[in-house]
Amino acid sequence: MLLDQATRILVQGITGREASAMTEDMLAYGTPILAGVTPGKGGQQVCGVNVFDTIAEAQASQRCTASIVSVPAPSVLDAASEAIAHGITLLLIMTERVPRLDTARLLCRARAAGCTVIGPNTLGLIRPGIAKMGTIGGRIDNVRQSFKPGRVAVLSRSGGMTTEIASFLSSRGIGQSIAIGVGGDPMIGADFCDLVDQLENDPSTDAVVIYGEPGGFAEERLAERLIHKPSRLRINAFLSGRFVDELEGVRFGHAAVIVERGRGSVRGKITALKKAGVFVADTFDEIITGLPA
Amino acid sequence: MRLLEHQAKRLLGGFGLPFSPSMLVTSAVQAERAAASLNGSVVLKAQLPFGGRGHIGAVLFADGPHDAREVASRLFAMEPRGCPVRLVTVEPRVTFTRELYVGVAWDGAARLPVAILSTAGGIDVERAGETEVARITFDPFTGLRAFQGRQMARSLGLTGRTVAGIGAVLEKLTAAFLQLDGVTTEINPLAETTDQALVGLDAHVEIDDDAVYRLKERLAPLGAIETHSAGRAPTALEVDAQRIDAMDHRGVAGRVVEFDGDLALLIGGGGASLTVFDAIRRYGGRPANYCEVGGNPTEEKVAALTELLLGKPGVTKLAVIMNVVNNTRADVMARGAIEGVKRAGRVPKEAISVFRIPGSWEPEARAILAEAGIEALGREVSLDAAARLAVQRSHHAA
Numbered sequence: 001m002l003l004d005q006a007t008r009i010l011v012q013g014i015t016g017r018e019a020s021a022m023t024e025d026m027l028a029y030g031t032p033i034l035a036g037v038t039p040g041k042g043g044q045q046v047c048g049v050n051v052f053d054t055i056a057e058a059q060a061s062q063r064c065t066a067s068i069v070s071v072p073a074p075s076v077l078d079a080a081s082e083a084i085a086h087g088i089t090l091l092l093i094m095t096e097r098v099p100r101l102d103t104a105r106l107l108c109r110a111r112a113a114g115c116t117v118i119g120p121n122t123l124g125l126i127r128p129g130i131a132k133m134g135t136i137g138g139r140i141d142n143v144r145q146s147f148k149p150g151r152v153a154v155l156s157r158s159g160g161m162t163t164e165i166a167s168f169l170s171s172r173g174i175g176q177s178i179a180i181g182v183g184g185d186p187m188i189g190a191d192f193c194d195l196v197d198q199l200e201n202d203p204s205t206d207a208v209v210i211y212g213e214p215g216g217f218a219e220e221r222l223a224e225r226l227i228h229k230p231s232r233l234r235i236n237a238f239l240s241g242r243f244v245d246e247l248e249g250v251r252f253g254h255a256a257v258i259v260e261r262g263r264g265s266v267r268g269k270i271t272a273l274k275k276a277g278v279f280v281a282d283t284f285d286e287i288i289t290g291l292p293a
Numbered sequence: 294m295r296l297l298e299h300q301a302k303r304l305l306g307g308f309g310l311p312f313s314p315s316m317l318v319t320s321a322v323q324a325e326r327a328a329a330s331l332n333g334s335v336v337l338k339a340q341l342p343f344g345g346r347g348h349i350g351a352v353l354f355a356d357g358p359h360d361a362r363e364v365a366s367r368l369f370a371m372e373p374r375g376c377p378v379r380l381v382t383v384e385p386r387v388t389f390t391r392e393l394y395v396g397v398a399w400d401g402a403a404r405l406p407v408a409i410l411s412t413a414g415g416i417d418v419e420r421a422g423e424t425e426v427a428r429i430t431f432d433p434f435t436g437l438r439a440f441q442g443r444q445m446a447r448s449l450g451l452t453g454r455t456v457a458g459i460g461a462v463l464e465k466l467t468a469a470f471l472q473l474d475g476v477t478t479e480i481n482p483l484a485e486t487t488d489q490a491l492v493g494l495d496a497h498v499e500i501d502d503d504a505v506y507r508l509k510e511r512l513a514p515l516g517a518i519e520t521h522s523a524g525r526a527p528t529a530l531e532v533d534a535q536r537i538d539a540m541d542h543r544g545v546a547g548r549v550v551e552f553d554g555d556l557a558l559l560i561g562g563g564g565a566s567l568t569v570f571d572a573i574r575r576y577g578g579r580p581a582n583y584c585e586v587g588g589n590p591t592e593e594k595v596a597a598l599t600e601l602l603l604g605k606p607g608v609t610k611l612a613v614i615m616n617v618v619n620n621t622r623a624d625v626m627a628r629g630a631i632e633g634v635k636r637a638g639r640v641p642k643e644a645i646s647v648f649r650i651p652g653s654w655e656p657e658a659r660a661i662l663a664e665a666g667i668e669a670l671g672r673e674v675s676l677d678a679a680a681r682l683a684v685q686r687s688h689h690a691a
Contacts, residue, residue, distance in 0.1 A: 073503065099504035100399060101474050104433040107404045123619065138619025142652050145672075146617055158564025160587065164616035167651070167672050184563070185503075187404060213567060221402055240567035243574060243583075250550065253563025253585055283575065284568055284677040 001178055001202040002090055002116065003066070003127050010035040010055065010064040010088075011046075012079045013071040018135070020046045022070070028140045031131040034062045037082075055086040066090035068124070068133055076120065077102035084109045092133050093119035096185060103187045110189065116198075117189025118180060121254065123159030125180040128166075136181060137163050150175015152291055153199050155192055156211035157182055157218070157254065161240075165209055165287065173293050177205040182218075184254030192222040200231060206292050207234035210278075214244040215257045215264040223272035230277070234290060237273050238281040242266045294500045297340040299382055300515045301498035305478065308469040310462060312493045315384045321365040327383035328361030335361055336494075339368045340380035342519065344497065347416040349373050354386060375526055387492060389484035394418045395462055396479030396497075397470040405430040406470060408437050408463050410445045414482040425449065437467040454489035462491060473511065474504030530605060534584070537597045544590030544621065546598045546629075554579025556646075556687045557602040557611040559595075559630060561586030565616035565676060572680035573612070578687060581608045589621045592629040599633025603644060610646040612683035617672055623650040623658035631665050642666035646686040649679040 009026075013019050014036025024047045026033055035058040036046050042053035052058040055067075067083040069076060069091065076098045083091055084106070091110065098120040110117045118125060124134015129149035136159065137143035146167040152174055156162040159181040166179050180195060182188055190198075192210055199205045212219045219239070226235070244252055245265045251257065270280050281287045296304070302312045316327040317340075328335045339351040346352050351371060355361040361383065371378045394414035400407040407430045413421035427445040431437040442463030446456045462483065470478045480493040500508065512518065527535070528551045538547025545561075556578050560566045566585045573580050582602055586595070603611050613630050615621065627648065634641045648662055651672035659669045670679055 074507070097503040099474055099507075100476070100501050101433060101471060101504065104399070104404055104406065108433060135619060138653055142617070142619065156564070158562065160562035160616040160619070161564035161568065163619060163652075164565060164676065167617045168675055171673055187399065187401070189404075211564065213564060217401055238568075240564060240571055242571045244567070247550075252550075252583070253548070253567060257563070257567070284572065285675050 001127070001198065001204060003125060003131055003133060003178070005032070005130065007032060007066050007090070007131065008062060008064040009033050009066045009068065009133060010037060010058055010062065011049070011068045011070065012037045012055075012083065013069065014038055014046045014049065014051055015041045015044065016070060019070040022135045023047050023049060025135070025138075025140050025143070026132055029132050029143060031133065034064055055082050059086050064088065066133065067092070069093045069095060071095060073098050077106050080106040080117075081109055084113045084115050089115050091115055091117045091189075092122060092124055093117065093183070093189075094122060094124065094134055095119075096121035098185060100187045103185065107189055119183035119185070119188060121185040121188070122181040122183040123162065125178060127178050128176050134181075136179070146170060147179060148175040150293075151177050151204065151206040153177050153202075153205045153208045154179035154211070155182055155195050155208060156180070157184060157213045158211060159184070161211045165211055168284075169209070169288060169291070172288050174288060174291050177202065186216065191218040193218070193225045196222060196225070196231060196233065196235070199233060205233065207236070209287055209291070210235065210237040212237060212239040212269055213254065213257050214241040214252070214266050217264065219269035220272045223276035223278070226276035226278065234279075234292070236279045236281060236287050236289060236291065238284060238287045239266050239269055294502050294505060294518060295342050296498045296500065296515070296518065297342060297380065298338065298495060298497070299340055299380065300518070301496040302493070303515060304473060304498055304511070305466070305469055305480070305493070305496050308465045310465050310469070310480065310493060311491060312496070313384050313387050315382045318365065318381050318383055319379065321362045321369060324365030324381060324383050325358045325362035328355060329358040331383065331385045334386040336384050336386050337361060337364050337368060338382045338384070338495075339371060339378040340382065341373065341376055341378065343374065345416070351378070387484055387486065387494060389486050391485040392482035393459075393485060393491070394421070394479070394481045395459070395466055395483050396477065396481065397467050397475060398477050400430050403430050406433055406467065407431070408442070408445070408467055410442070410449065410459060410463065412449050412451065418481055431467060433471065436471055437463050439464040455485055455491065458489070458491040473498065474501040474508060475499065476501050530582070530601065533601055534598060537594060537601060540594055540597065541591055544586075544588035544594070546586050546590040546594040548585040549602070550583040552580045552582055554581045555607055555609045556683065557581045557605065557608045558584060559586060559599055559602060559611060559613045560584060561615045561621070563587065565614070568676050569614045569680050572677050573684060576681045576684040578680070578684035581605055586615065586626070587621055589625070592625050592632065595626055595629025596632040596636065599630050600636040603634060603637040603639060610683075610687040611644050612646050612680070612687075613648045613650065614676065614679045614683065615650045616676065618650055618652035620653065621650075622654040623652060624654040624661060626650050627658040627661040627669075631661070647679050647683045649674055
């Protein structure tokens with residue numbers, strides 16, 4: 001499922017302050033980070049990882065399959081295109097506020113090449129006890145405390161809430177097979193619907209917890225998909241921002257969180273998900289209802 | 294970022310899209326002169342940053358200069374949704390046989406731009422039936438080709454010169470959408486005149502806020518672009534909070550939305566803020582504000598925000614609640630909050646109802662809070678339970 005011991009990871013923008021700290025944490029968690037790329041910094045090392053000027057050079061020796069993009073927003077389309085052109089099949093874009101046109105263009109290239117894109121504006125994903133990509137969970141001791149191996153997948157539109165939900169599940173004895181921050185930008189790659197499709201075939205996952213927010217229609221799209229194609233997975237959802245329904249046109253938090261002309265309301269999302277057989281938690285604490293330990 | 298009609302027409306006109314001549318005026322006297330120069334029946338439109346102007350009487354017709362002056366004075370006296378009318382356009386009244394709609398937007402499911410054509414243009418386009426609308430997603434690198442636009446026109450039964458006209462308009466409109474980093478570019482109505490020429494009577498352009506950095510040159514000739522949140526104007530407290538958040542670029546301690554309750558909230562990150570705000574209200578609490586803290590803000594920013602929120606008249610208590618933090622330091626939050634409470638002239642252990650920030654630097658935060666007589670809540674207390682506790686304790690205070 002997306003990330004395992006066989007995944008070979010490179011970090012684009014590895015010499016940046018945040019990216020190098022992140023690399024240290026990922027390595028400490030046992031994540032196979034095999035190369036870094038920063039144009040102009042070829043030949044350096046970050047936490048013992050070799051830095052190359054181009055992915056072409058990195059791939060000559062490393063044959064990476066996944067990349068983490070941590071570059072400024074104006075460079076994301078170029079960096080992602082470079083990764084896709086060199087055989088990367090899992091692309092995690094951490095950068096936030098990427099122009100929508102650039103995201104649409106890189107997603108076109110990714111689709112054509114069969115590459116899965118997580119983000120933009122994601123803190124990353126983790127398979128507890130196996131590996132993690134991105135800053136998800138923060139420092140290593142916090143990651144180990146919050147995320148425990150198990151059989152429940154967490155999909156969240158908020159990076160912070162990914163950790164909060166995992167930590168809550170762990171404290172109730174419920175481990176996670178994978179936890180993914182899907183990204184907070186208005187246009188993202190894999191959404192709830194795409195990821196549930198993938199989890200459907202993942203033998204390590206029995207149930208999914210979804211954290212949704214106002215704005216967009218990822219929750220509605222998932223509901224539609226579940227009506228057409230019922231899932232073997234137990235799916236619980238929690239949606240925050242009910243009060244945003246009363247404040248049309250006001251933007252909150254993630255750039256995607258806005259209710260416009262009645263679209264994207266939490267009320268509408270809850271109705272759609274319930275109709276599709278999803279258990280929708282009224283309070284945060286109810287997200288564990290019916291989950292297998 | 295939504296542009297005003299006259300700005301949208303100017304930008305789209307630059308791509309060769311057809312619009313009727315339009316004169317921008319700032320007073321009723323100017324409107325009279327403009328109408329005189331246009332000679333005949335005119336339409337006057339208040340320039341407002343939202344749609345549906347026809348429904349609120351912000352688009353009016355006038356017969357001749359004198360009438361135009363009177364109509365313009367009525368428009369300049371309007372202040373719909375708190376937006377005073379400062380600019381009005383005066384245009385010749387176009388006679389047409391049909392009102393079409395052409396627009397480009399993002400198809401969220403396909404993650405592709407989509408071109409839309411409707412034969413039911415005008416003010417009620419949102420009620421157009423399925424047989425009156427053609428949609429096609431297109432390549433975000435190349436835009437739509439004219440022939441695809443002609444096919445759309447034919448699929449809706451359009452005939453004659455209009456078919457070729459629609460092809461040309463859609464090719465240009467999609468090019469404009471891509472080059473302007475559009476969220477929406479639309480012409481509505483696109484009038485079909487008696488000789489089957491097409492002319493745009495109104496335009497709407499919204500630009501991606503995250504792409505404005507690369508559009509500076511294109512937008513410069515448009516003059517000042519006022520950004521309006523579609524909601525109300527910011528309150529004094531919200532403006533102060535923005536100023537605090539802008540003190541330095543480290544982290545976020547702001548994005549305040551004011552409410553009229555008695556419980557101040559210092560909450561974060563974004564998702565947890567939404568969660569906690571809902572929970573506070575569910576348990577009968579009355580929030581004085583919404584806010585977002587995250588990305589490891591400085592102690593000074595946290596202190597200034599705390600002082601502002603707690604200092605608001607009628608506020609009795611402050612609840613500090615965040616999700617398990619990855620990157621924000623709980624100890625910095627603790628020091629900032631305590632300092633802010635003191636600056637507001639309050640005693641920390643009385644003013645702070647709950648403090649729940651598990652995660653990085655949590656033990657240090659616990660020690661700082663203990664010294665001030667406050668017991669920090671850990672991750673075993675859920676966001677929901679922390680919110681409930683905050684409400685219970687604020688009720689005891691009242």
